Amino acid sequence: TLELFSYLRIIEDVMKGAILTPTVRMYKMPEGVETSHEFEMSPFRNPTPTNPYLNPVMLGQDKLEAIFHAALAGYNCYVELGTELTSFEQTGEYVKARLKKESTGDEEEADFEWMIGADGARGVVRKQLGLPFLGETRHVENFIVGDIKVEGLSRKYWHMWGDVSTILISLRGTETPKLFNFVIGGKNINHPRLSNDEAAIKKCLVDNTGRRTDLKFADIPWMSHYTPNIRMVQNLGYGRVYVVGDAGHVHSPTGGQGVNTGIQDSFNLGWKLALVAKGLARPSILQSYSEERIPVITEMIEQTTKLLKRTLDNDQTALRTSGSLFQLGVNCRWSSMVVDERKVTEAEREDLEDTYLQDFECPVEDEDDGKIDSYGTAHDGRLRAGDRAPDSSGLIIRFPSRDPNQTCQLFQTFGSSYHTVLIFSDIVECTTMLQATAKYAKGIVRTVVVVRAKNSLPSDVASADLVLEDRDGHAYTAYCPTGVCGVCIIRPDGMVGAIVNGPIWMHRYFNGVLEGGVNTRQG
Numbered sequence: 001t002l003e004l005f006s007y008l009r010i011i012e013d014v015m016k017g018a019i020l021t022p023t024v025r026m027y028k029m030p031e032g033v034e035t036s037h038e039f040e041m042s043p044f045r046n047p048t049p050t051n052p053y054l055n056p057v058m059l060g061q062d063k064l065e066a067i068f069h070a071a072l073a074g075y076n077c078y079v080e081l082g083t084e085l086t087s088f089e090q091t092g093e094y095v096k097a098r099l100k101k102e103s104t105g106d107e108e109e110a111d112f113e114w115m116i117g118a119d120g121a122r123g124v125v126r127k128q129l130g131l132p133f134l135g136e137t138r139h140v141e142n143f144i145v146g147d148i149k150v151e152g153l154s155r156k157y158w159h160m161w162g163d164v165s166t167i168l169i170s171l172r173g174t175e176t177p178k179l180f181n182f183v184i185g186g187k188n189i190n191h192p193r194l195s196n197d198e199a200a201i202k203k204c205l206v207d208n209t210g211r212r213t214d215l216k217f218a219d220i221p222w223m224s225h226y227t228p229n230i231r232m233v234q235n236l237g238y239g240r241v242y243v244v245g246d247a248g249h250v251h252s253p254t255g256g257q258g259v260n261t262g263i264q265d266s267f268n269l270g271w272k273l274a275l276v277a278k279g280l281a282r283p284s285i286l287q288s289y290s291e292e293r294i295p296v297i298t299e300m301i302e303q304t305t306k307l308l309k310r311t312l313d314n315d316q317t318a319l320r321t322s323g324s325l326f327q328l329g330v331n332c333r334w335s336s337m338v339v340d341e342r343k344v345t346e347a348e349r350e351d352l353e354d355t356y357l358q359d360f361e362c363p364v365e366d367e368d369d370g371k372i373d374s375y376g377t378a379h380d381g382r383l384r385a386g387d388r389a390p391d392s393s394g395l396i397i398r399f400p401s402r403d404p405n406q407t408c409q410l411f412q413t414f415g416s417s418y419h420t421v422l423i424f425s426d427i428v429e430c431t432t433m434l435q436a437t438a439k440y441a442k443g444i445v446r447t448v449v450v451v452r453a454k455n456s457l458p459s460d461v462a463s464a465d466l467v468l469e470d471r472d473g474h475a476y477t478a479y480c481p482t483g484v485c486g487v488c489i490i491r492p493d494g495m496v497g498a499i500v501n502g503p504i505w506m507h508r509y510f511n512g513v514l515e516g517g518v519n520t521r522q523g
Helices: 001-005 011-015 061-073 124-129 200-209 260-278 283-312 344-351 355-359 429-435 474-479 503-511
Strands: 021-028 035-039 083-090 095-101 107-111 115-117 134-137 142-151 157-163 167-173 177-183 222-226 229-232 241-243 396-400 419-424 446-453 466-469 488-489 496-500
Touching: 001 260, 001 344, 011 061, 061 446, 083 124, 115 124, 115 260, 124 241, 124 419, 142 200, 142 241, 157 488, 260 283, 419 429, 419 474, 429 503, 446 474, 466 474, 488 503, 496 503
Parallel strands: 021 157, 115 241, 419 446, 446 466
Antiparallel strands: 021 035, 083 095, 095 107, 134 229, 142 177, 142 222, 157 167, 167 177, 396 466, 419 488, 488 496
């Protein structure tokens, strides 16, 4: 998610306001004062050249939404609040939405080309689309969640008293001084009463943190009664209407996967829908949204459900974040959209006799075993089409800048509104690739040539959007460790769309994405 925020150019604002995961401090009961033990839910990990964001951060939804709103305002796009979608109907040409103003009760109808339902599990969009929400509701495990002002408690820690076999109290510091996120759970809690009574919540907190006189519980800005639902759709939409996030899948909060998964949903759908809306892609590419995301959502629900069970069994190791939950291995290798020339069959090669193919042929690698591993837990570390695109630090900008001290990261060259074609000039013939990419509109496809340290620049460097010198060798190591297939196409959602070694397979990828193949127009 943080990597995607860098694509949106809002990462600095997010990191400025966010905090790292606090150290968990457990207290001895019934006094609730003396520390029982401490542990790191997410031990700090030093960033690497290819993974700059290895540590989860926490930021309130209101703060994150404010950052989104400010970024949108920079494009003269403003979020309309206090307007409810009551119903809609879609045709082949548009979606007619019925809207209700909260302040006046006035209703209106408006036509839109497309509709994305990000309106949560109880929203209108999924229900009216008729998408089955398969799964279960866990009525036994209930929680009260919210925020509360607390005096006398350090926000450097994630404080916990008791356990879910009786009563669990969790108070986690936030980015706002004296404001703590609270969770109250356990078999001995009167959930219906607490969910509607602030005084009862405060009394519960006092009683179950040892009746400490040094703690003062004050305002509760918001609270909610939470019952774990474990459900998902099997299709994320059709026609002109789609769902993202909780509108398409809900699950246990254990593992911190929910918002992150929803953001990835929106990125996967967003760039495809943008091309379709501009007339630059066929509507059929929207079918790949469900194809690529449903396996990821399925695995996410399986992992979070296992964590919920371990948590309810008082297995404290469940509170420690495992590597796969960072989602850096999430992929779509199975997608019909991605192209990996190293996995091309001999029959496909014979069908595409071309001088470029002979000149730039990639060695065929062993096929995967055919099983979908959407979280990448069993991957061998080799980059494949459909994987998350790695970063690279220590890159010197050689063109258009002439300052040898001006450096950048690879993520700074990727963007949410265009494909980036990385051309590794020591592996492929740069001139041929630049001529081939010139057929695509610059606003849709950007070219970045990567040269090895201290190598001379390609002769036709002016036709590239950017030329980078891989001073420390991280880019070549991450993308071309074996020295073959020197062209990587990075999608707007940060996934590797294609790994190829010449124009023919690059065109094959874009022919599956862009309307009319190479004969695109500026959007």
